[in-house]
Every structure is written in C-alpha cells, then in structure tokens.
Amino acid sequence: MSARTLFDKVWDLHTVGILPSGQTQLFIGLHLIHEVTSPQAFAMLRERGLKVLYPDRTVATVDHIVPTENQSRPFADVLAEEMMQALENNCKEYGVRFYNIGSGSQGIVHVIAPELGLTQPGMTIACGDSHTSTHGAFGAIAFGIGTSQVRDVLASQTLALSKLKVRKIEVNGKLPPGVYAKDVILHIIRTLGVKGGVGYAYEFAGTTFEQMSMEERMTVCNMSIEGGARCGYVNPDEVTYEYLKGRDFAPKDAEWDKAVSWWNSLRSDEDAVYDDVVTFDAAEIAPTVTWGITPGQGIAVNEVVPVADTLPESEKAIAQEAYRYMDFTPGTPIQGTKVNVCFIGSCTNGRISDLREAAKFAKGKHVAQGVKAFVVPGSERVKKEAEAEGLDKIFLEAGFEWREPGCSMCLAMNPDKLQGTQLSASSSNRNFKGRQGSSTGRTLLMSPAMVVAAAIKGEVSDVRELMLQESVS
C-alpha cells in the first residue's frame, strides 16, 4: 500500500461504506455531547422513534451555560436550568454517561475527555462543538458537527462526510521566551488566513510540536477551526502515551502495549503525500495579539494596528469594519491599549499548565486598579489540582477572582459578560463581534501569560518585558 498520512489511515479504518451521494459513511469512535447542541437532537430521535445505537460510545457533560459563581440548583437563569434538566433527562433515558457538576470530572467537554483518557490516538471523535478539533492533539480525527449530525451519531454512530485534503504545517525550532502554543496558532492563522484551512485537515508536524506537551498541542489543535480547518492533528508519540497512561479510560496492562504498537502504526508514513505543505520557523514567532474581529487579525504585540493600504485586497473591508468596531486607529501600537476585563480560561487555555504559567506571572503582583480579572479553570479536576498547588491563592492575592469550571466568558452564555464597549484581554479563541456577551464588547485574544501581563499593567503589554524585570530583580 502506498504511503499514507494518519488522516488517511484513520479515515479508511472507520469507513463503513460509500453513500449514494458519494460521501463516506464514517464510524465515530467517541461522541461527546453537551447541553447546547444536543436537546434538539434527542427531540429528533424521539420524533422518529429511534434509540441510541451505542450508548456507551457517547459521553456527556455540561459546560456552556453553567454559572461560575453560584452553581446551586435550580440555576437563577430559568433557560439555563431548562437546558440542564433536558440533558439530565436525556442522558438518563438513553443510558448515556454524564459528568454532572459535582461529579469531580465535570468541565469543558474538550478539557475533560482528554483528562479522562477518553480521547485516544486513532479514534474518530465528533461533538456538536467546533472546537472538537482539540482532540486531534492525540492523533485522533476529531471535528465539530451540527445538531442534525448529533442526531445521526446518536442513532447510527456514523456520519455522512466528504473526505478532507491534508495540509502539513511544519514548525521547526525552539520557541523564544514568552512565546507559547497560543502564539504559534495565532501566528499560523494570521499567515494562512481564517479561510485558509477550508477543505483541509491540518497535520501539525516539525520539531516545535514534537517538543510541546500534550496541553500545548491541544491549544494548537483547538484553534485549527479558527483557521478554517475542520480538524487538526499531531502524530502520536511518547509524549502522547506518557500523558494517557493510567488515565481512567486508557487501556491497561497487556492491552496498553497492544495499543501503543497500534498507535505507532498510525503515524503518517515518512513519505506520505500531502495536498499542501507550509513551513514556519519557530524563532520568528512573537507574542501575538488580535486587534480586530476575526482570529486572523493578529499582530505581534510590538507591532502597530495595520493600515488598510498595506493589507491584501480581500482583507481591506473587514479591516475597516474592525477599526470601527474596535475603535482603533490604524498605524497605532497595540501595546498600551487600556483593558477593562481579563479572562483566563476556555478550552484553548484553561488547563492546569495554562494556570501554572499564568500564576508564575501573577505571583506577588497585583491586578491594576479598575480592571476586572478572573480565572475559570477548565474542569473540576483542573480546579482541584490548581488548588492543591496553591495557584488559587496566588491568583486571589493578586486580585483575580477564582471561579467554578465552565466555558464562562469564552462565549458568555452564562452570567459572565462584558458590559457595553468594554475591552477584554482573553485567553479564549474567538474575538467575533459580541462574542463575550455585549453586542459592542471587544476582545483581544492572547496567551494566558499575556493576559496576566495586561491585567497587571491595565493595558496590553509585552510579557517579555515582565520576564526581563523578573530576571533583573
């Protein structure tokens, strides 16, 4: 057989057949559900008198709507309470495992599945949420689906899909100090554009990704969707296995060894052929901040808001719209922009390593006056681990709020929202208009370390300067 990518191998293995439309019927190894995109799918099942074909291959949690302050039931928000009850009832009725609040394992769906060892190399994973691409960090083919597709997976454990092309994105070298996985993916999206990945799966390869921890790889794969790619993945290696070993759902004993050799066989072949290859040099990546209303409108923190004339034709109109919406003047530095709210959390950067890194910078400092800063751990496990390490104290002493796990102000479906035209420095993944709960609210995406830097100075700041001060003092 000719050389193949991991994508090809996993796709072929899960192919049930070819449908009359020419699409592939693909088996889904792991289906994750949450309260926002599943109730209508269950309603469709009911309407058609269908059952869930493989209930043990679907796992549920609640994340988008959960309040991060007062979690007592019923929720103050009646709509949120209604969604919560719908999920509880659906899981009960159809026999779906559900990690509810207080279970010790609840959290953002893309944080808990890896944590539990549910996410494994070689699987196909689907969830009614576009950031399902996160799970590709393990060498899985993982993508977001719509509610009708959630219905299809519940009913048949399969989906009708067209095969994607594969683009290899190679980044080589060591990241400079102050530059994180978040900066890498923001840099890639800035370069390839928000529609650059349409029709593609992204394979992240090269020494930079090889050196990354699993959590860093998840940050990168998470935002594949912001680059237009439906999924992104990293070939599994020792780092992957090290992370997985011993987790709740990871194979044990003799099966572990069998699993590892199977996983190794799935890696893209050396001479695999790609539809496209793009290469980056890690040394050229700087701490990156978005200035506009799409994740592709990013610049290095020491650059100026770009002038429309210098942009490609296709970018000009959206740049004009961004100047207006963000109230930024082209040609002015982004550094020094006053911030009102600082948010650390989300499925992009709400994991333990993110909180550790953020705490490093927050330690012994204080949030600037007038700035609201808060930390929302990605899951109950992350929260517990952080508290065991005393990170909560560091944040609290520095003037950050310490919250209960959930999606929170990543999309503001719960009470955490921007007010009016407030400007937020956020470790999340989307800076769309209105994304953080105010229809005129403004979002600047950046790494958790950069969010802390912004919180302390009260304005967009270069985390490298903070590092410099540290080493001097």
Place this chain on the structure above:
Amino acid sequence: MSSEVKVIEGRGIPLVGNDIDTDRIIPARFLRCVTFDGLGEQAFADDRVQAKGEHPFDQPQYQGANILVVNGNFGCGSSREHAPQALAKWGIQAVVGESFAEIFFGNCVAIGIPGVTAEPTTVKQLQTILQENPQASITVDLDAMQVHCGDFQASVSMGEGSRQMLTTGTWDTCVQLLAQIDPIRATVAKLPYVDWDSRVVATSL
C-alpha cells in the same frame, strides 16, 4: 425520505460583507433553548440593533425574501446548527455566496437548504440588482446549476454529493445511515480500541 430540493424561486435579500460568523447570525445568548422554534426573530439580532432598522433583515423591502446573497466565508465560527435554523425560520430557503465555512455549509444541507457558490463578480452583480430592485425575482436552479435574477443569469457551484442529496431528496442522512446496520457492526468489529475501552466503559459504569 426528505423532500426534493431542486429549484428555489422567490425574492432575494443581499447581505454584504466577508467573514460573517455564526455569533453574528445568532448570538450565543439565544442558544439558551431546547428547541429551534422562535430562532427566526433572533437572526442577526445584534447587527440589527446596531443598524437601527437599516439591516436588510429589518428593511421592509426584503420582508418575505427567501434567497440570501452573501459574500466570502459566510457562517464561519461555531458548529451551531442554530445559525442555519435561524435563517430558515426567518424564511431563507437557499443561500448564494462567494464561499461558506464548511460546518455551516454542511449544517445547511442537513436541513435541506442549499448553499451555492458563485464568482465574486456574480455575487456583486446579484447584490446590486437586489439593492436597486428588491422586488426582482430570483431563482436558484440546482438541476442547471444556475442563478437567475431579473435578466441576469450566471452559473453557480456546489459539491456534487451535496447537490445530489438535495435534488434526490436524500439530504436527511439519518435514514440512509441506519440502513447500513450490518456494515456498521462489521466496522466496529475491526476497531482495536473498541475491545479495550468497552471493557473499561463496562466496568466503570
């Protein structure tokens, strides 16, 4: 089986701008619901407030339109089917655009709404016609893969698989997928991880 979607005719509504994301089509706060009913009124809610009555979805001349004409990367962002559902509940039956985000496009087809792409010049032309003459009749023909608007006509594109699903009335995939129970079981049988993790799943339930 679902109904055949071949020719959609009616009136058009132009919505100018690239990268119109799903958060704009239906802001997240309206996703606090357990059915899709009622989403139509919330379509573009925030954009409409800001446009103070000047948003096409509010302008009287476009009320009752059923074919939406958009620019590039329409529907980018989240996987929420609430986005096409909101458009559908408002009355949209087809979308013509320069390009669509993938998940959004798939979600449209899954509910029987064709998203056809056209050259930027074609889209521009259609938008101009609809701005100048909101009452112009417009037709999206999935058999001929053409769009007609007033005297103007141009070719449009769509992935052949999706096109066929719509024209043959097989866009509701659930039935087709469920017809393959035996091949599904055969596929499961050759997946190594099903062995080991179903055991874990079974014991920890």
